[in-house]
Amino acid sequence: MFELSAQAQDFVVRTKDFIKNEIEPIETAFWNEVHTLNEGGDWTKWQWPAQLEDLKNKAKRAGLWNMFLPDPILGQGLSVQEYAHIAELTGRSLIAPTIFNCNAPDSGNMEVLWRYGSEIQKQLWLKPLLDGKIRSVFCMTEPEVASSDATNMQATAVIVGDEIVLNGRKWWSSGLGDPNAKVIIFMAHTPDETKDRLHQHSMVLVPIETVGVKIERMLPVFGDYDAPHGHGEISFENVHVPVENFIGGAGQGFEIAQGRLGPGRIHHCMRCIGAAEKSLELMIDRGMSRSAFGQEIIKLGGNLERVAEARVAIDQARLLTLYAAYKMDTLGNMAALTEISAIKVVAPNVLEKVVDMAIQIHGGAGVSRDTPLTGFFAQARSLRLADGPDEVHKSMIAKLELKKRGYGSAKKVM
Structure with a gap:
């Protein structure tokens, strides 16, 4: 069901290599420079390090650009499910989505303009967004x-x-x-x-x-x-x-919003899974590199069970998200409403749980900027509110389950 085409496999391999060779070696220094350049809340003086444009140009030359967009001319022609694997890889880094021009909210806004925008709107706004100029x-x-x-x-x-x-x-x-x-x-x-x-x-x-x-x-x-x-x-x-x-046109906002949020939720959730994988790796490496009371701290206080729990939770979340993407590709967004709401609940909660474990095993370093864990934690907790809070999605899931049993229309159940 989740088999990738040769094209998608190639993108996955090249994206993984780019992150490993171009992004991971500079990420700590990059964010240190970001924090130095942008202290405080005066956004009128904010700026990105010059290195960002260099990395974006490298990604563009490598053909790792606009991979989220299924259009084979404007994007790379990947399905939602195929791009989901790439979104997971980019989720391991707080800057990778921007480098590949696949970051929120731009990716969702570009999809809106691609699907619903007029030709003039596409020329004025979609083109410069796709080019990464704005x-x-x-x-x-x-x-x-x-x-x-x-x-x-x-x-x-x-x-x-x-x-x-x-x-x-x-x-x-x-x-x-x-x-x-x-x-x-x-x-x-x-x-x-x-x-x-x-x-x-x-x-x-x-x-x-x-x-x-x-x-x-x-x-x-x-x-x-x-x-x-x-x-x-x-x-x-x-x-x-x-x-x-x-x-x-006037009055089309909710229809467009549903078209925007469906693929966007796949992207968010797969990035959560990538961040959870990175957090688990950091947790294990930290736990095996530090000792207390005569043994590695990964072996203390139930930490080995936490590693196992993290592995199970991440894999479950990944499979559910890929299934949602598969249904969107094959049956359309409306047929995948339950799965889309389910992953929006599951993935951020899994990330929050795994990051919390990783922070705990890092001790004081876990709540500093020396690792990406605080960024991942903020991402997880915020996503439990963004694009609809957990409670709204759980209500939607329950409504659809009751409807399957014949208990009224969607409006009556709500």
């Missing part, structure tokens, strides 16, 4: 409402003549601090009494320099601003953009 932002979550129910959205995108007028406030807009962020996808309520509640929201393209767009602040995650990427709060006050900036 970065993008996705604005959905809001500070004043429970965003686990997206219909709570208060931001508005109202048609006035040949323009769209945008108002509202968003936060946890990832990538907003990036010095190369140039365009925002803004999701908002477009009131229309003739449509049901799932067809009254829209996605709108907004150049970040548009009058009325104001970056309010960057939000730290566990005290770390994640510079120079950042997660920001941003306000829109009477922002005017042409009506042509609707993606797919």
Whole structure:
């Protein structure tokens, strides 16, 4: 079921070699430079080390570029399930997804423009994103409402003549601090009494320099601003953009969001699995290299059982995620709703558990920046909220299970 084509196998091998030879040797020094360059929350001064562009150009020349996009011309023509194996490899590194131009939120935004964008939108925004010349932002979550129910959205995108007028406030807009962020996808309520509640929201393209767009602040995650990427709060006050900036038309926001989030959840979950594998390796190496009370610490306090538990959990999560990707490829996103929600619960929780074990065995080093473990932990805990919290996905799984037994429609169950 999960057999890879010769093309996909080649990408896996070359990606693994690139990470081993080009990224892993410089990653510690790279992040040390990032932290030196970007101390504090003043995103107006944030910058990436010059080495990032060198690595991106190397990846591009190697053909390891835009591998997430199934289009054989604009991307590499890999299926969701084939790319999942590559996403796992990139998850072992906090910088690899960016080097391969396969990082969130850009990959999801590029898929939106590829699937639903007009030709003009593709030329203005998709092409420079695919070329790695600019970065993008996705604005959905809001500070004043429970965003686990997206219909709570208060931001508005109202048609006035040949323009769209945008108002509202968003936060946890990832990538907003990036010095190369140039365009925002803004999701908002477009009131229309003739449509049901799932067809009254829209996605709108907004150049970040548009009058009325104001970056309010960057939000730290566990005290770390994640510079120079950042997660920001941003306000829109009477922002005017042409009506042509609707993606797919007014009222299509939720339909587009589901198309965006399906593959994106596979990517996130497989990166979690890659990070969990890296964490397990670090845990074992640390445990075998340190001794206490006359033996290696890996053999103390139930640590060997924890290694076994980690192996079982990682492999289960991987198989479930690959199965979800397989169903998406063969039957479509709607047929894989249970599996997509299941992996969104399972993978971040597995990563959180494995990283916690690894941190514990590292002692004080585990909570420092000397290893990637704190970054992995923040990633895991944040993903239990991002793209829908665990509770929403569990509710979806339960709803679908009840429906299989004939207990009402989706609306009645909820």
